[in-house]
Amino acid sequence: MAKLFDVVVIGAGPGGYIAAIRAAQLGLATACIDEWKTADGKPAPGGTCTNVGCIPSKALLQSSENYHHAAHAFSDHGIQIKGLALDLAQMLRRKDKVVRQNNEGILFLFKKNKVAFYHGRGSFAGGKAGAWDIKVAGKPDETLSAKHVIVATGSTPRALPGAAFDDKLILDNDGALAIPEVPKRLGVIGAGVIGLEMGSVWRRLGAEVVILEALPAFLGAADEQVAREALKIFTKQGLGIHTGVKVGKVTTGRDVRVEYADGVGKAQTLTVDKLIVSIGRMPNTEGLNAGAVGLKVDERGFIAVDDECRTNLPNVWAVGDVVRGPMLAHKAEEEGVAVAEHIAGKHGHVDFNTIPWVIYTSPEIAWVGKTEQQLRSEGVRYKAGQFPFMANGRARALGDTAGFVKFLADEKTDRILGVHIIGPMASETIAEAVVAMEFRASAEDIALICHAHPSLSEAMKEAALAVAQRSLNV
Numbered sequence: 411m412a413k414l415f416d417v418v419v420i421g422a423g424p425g426g427y428i429a430a431i432r433a434a435q436l437g438l439a440t441a442c443i444d445e446w447k448t449a450d451g452k453p454a455p456g457g458t459c460t461n462v463g464c465i466p467s468k469a470l471l472q473s474s475e476n477y478h479h480a481a482h483a484f485s486d487h488g489i490q491i492k493g494l495a496l497d498l499a500q501m502l503r504r505k506d507k508v509v510r511q512n513n514e515g516i517l518f519l520f521k522k523n524k525v526a527f528y529h530g531r532g533s534f535a536g537g538k539a540g541a542w543d544i545k546v547a548g549k550p551d552e553t554l555s556a557k558h559v560i561v562a563t564g565s566t567p568r569a570l571p572g573a574a575f576d577d578k579l580i581l582d583n584d585g586a587l588a589i590p591e592v593p594k595r596l597g598v599i600g601a602g603v604i605g606l607e608m609g610s611v612w613r614r615l616g617a618e619v620v621i622l623e624a625l626p627a628f629l630g631a632a633d634e635q636v637a638r639e640a641l642k643i644f645t646k647q648g649l650g651i652h653t654g655v656k657v658g659k660v661t662t663g664r665d666v667r668v669e670y671a672d673g674v675g676k677a678q679t680l681t682v683d684k685l686i687v688s689i690g691r692m693p694n695t696e697g698l699n700a701g702a703v704g705l706k707v708d709e710r711g712f713i714a715v716d717d718e719c720r721t722n723l724p725n726v727w728a729v730g731d732v733v734r735g736p737m738l739a740h741k742a743e744e745e746g747v748a749v750a751e752h753i754a755g756k757h758g759h760v761d762f763n764t765i766p767w768v769i770y771t772s773p774e775i776a777w778v779g780k781t782e783q784q785l786r787s788e789g790v791r792y793k794a795g796q797f798p799f800m801a802n803g804r805a806r807a808l809g810d811t812a813g814f815v816k817f818l819a820d821e822k823t824d825r826i827l828g829v830h831i832i833g834p835m836a837s838e839t840i841a842e843a844v845v846a847m848e849f850r851a852s853a854e855d856i857a858l859i860c861h862a863h864p865s866l867s868e869a870m871k872e873a874a875l876a877v878a879q880r881s882l883n884v
């Protein structure tokens with residue numbers, strides 16, 4: 411006899427596990443199914459983000475930055491290190507340990523919130539509105555009956571045509587986080603978020619890094635001025651970034667050869683020891699047996715949903731990377747919570763205008779709201795105010811003065827339309843801008859708030875002051 415649940419969530423990434431916890435907190439009998447496993451076959455909930463995404467990449471970014479600082483920045487602070495050495499195996503072990511802590515944390519949260527966890531693949535096995543049958547392929551197989559289903563099956567890396575991932579020479583995000591020896595020459599296809607973050611990790615550890623990007627513009631989604639500044643800084647750090655290229659044949663032997671046409675159409679060959687391919691991700695609906703129940707998928711393979719994550723089937727919802735919108739963990743989480751609230755008959759809402767973006771390079775890049783180029787193309791009249799970290803006391807004390815904060819505000823109402831940061835700890839500082847925009851603040855609101863001194867957040871206040879041409883420290 412099938413076990414009956416109010417909510418069955420398929421996938422325990424940030425979208426799924428957060429949806430399950432919230433649903434259980436709201437008093438709904440909830441199960442969550444996830445198939446990710448550790449090398450020794452144990453459950454590893456947390457999805458891409460925890461296992462091969464956000465968490466391990468940030469662990470390696472931190473470790474590699476520490477190493478880089480010890481090698482290049484400590485002497486400026488009067489700290490001399492003799493015999494500095496890289497223990498890459500330990501760095502990778504530490505990263506794996508951080509991942510395990512997060513897997514275990516999620517299993518603990520499931521227990522605490524009384525979410526029934528099933529380890530295995532979940533798929534539609536039939537049923538009807540209000541009583542969907544969900545099969546869990548495990549030992550043995552089980553069938554759950556669900557009043558509501560939340561699909562949160564995430565995404566998988568896109569491969570280059572004709573160059574399948576082989577886990578040895580041509581690597582996806584998983585392989586990029588586990589290279590056992592620092593490659594002498596590392597190639598990266600795609601100068602997006604993964605390319606820049608993973609390129610930075612291996613560059614700091616000593617690899618020569620060349621990144622090939624198809625689009626003519628670098629970091630097209632970011633504010634143009636931020637993108638220009640980033641390109642300058644990353645190039646100085648030794649990332650060889652080539653834009654406007656057309657990647658052709660990729661061949662492997664002892665190393666990897668990438669044939670490509672450069673920005674002016676000239677034929678070139680890049681020979682590297684390892685190649686990371688980071689050209690975007692695809693929604694993952696494989697194994698769901700979506701066809702059996704007629705779950706609609708759009709022309710790009712995403713599960714089709716409305717603004718509130720409802721699919722074409724009654725009581726079947728979908729959240730996170732498997733649906734439209736940015737592929738970000740915090741967007742998946744917000745959707746998961748909103749759906750659980752809807753199911754419980756409450757209000758749930760995700761404001762797509764205030765989802766922050768962060769790229770964890772050094773310096774970090776973070777933004778929320780509109781870029782200057784978007785405002786121009788939409789014909790919106792705006793004022794801009796900017797403040798460089800060079801003029802911020804805390805940044806100088808840190809020895810981390812590259813970059814700036816830029817506020818964009820409506821010309822008439824002064825309402826904040828976008829905030830763009832390239833600089834130290836931008837991932838943290840951007841939160842103030844998100845709060846301000848959620849509360850419909852004006853630039854003046856931020857300019858009139860007392861910010862602690864010395865702090866990086868003072869650059870926010872100064873950039874807001876600059877909107878009214880009232881900067882104090884430049």
Ligand code: FAD
Pocket residue numbers: 420421422423424425426443444445446455456457458459460462463464465467530531532533562563564565583604694696697698729730731732736737738739740741742
């Ligand atoms: P996922 O995290 O992909 O989880 C889906 C889960 O469902 C997986 O565990 C999968 O095994 C399981 N599953 C799939 N099908 C089935 C099935 N049929 N049955 C059972 N289980 C199934 N985002 C950020 O916001 N910040 C970052 O810093 C960041 N860094 C990243 C770094 C890298 C290298 C990568 C690759 C991604 C990064 N992301 C980051 C993106 C982030 O990881 C995703 O947006 C997020 O994981 C999406 O969450 P999700 O719950 O939709 O799906």
Ligand code: NAI
Pocket residue numbers: 570599600601602603604605607622623624625657687688689690691736737738767768769770
């Ligand atoms: P991406 O979409 O960020 O970047 C892919 C890049 O590859 C683009 O610049 C694209 O123009 C380029 N490209 C596509 N096809 C190409 C080709 N054939 N040749 C050369 N270049 C090509 O995707 P990425 O970096 O793979 O990351 C996937 C997703 O994971 C991101 O969209 C992001 O949402 C998420 N992510 C988020 C992070 C964060 O929030 N800090 C960190 C890492 C990933």
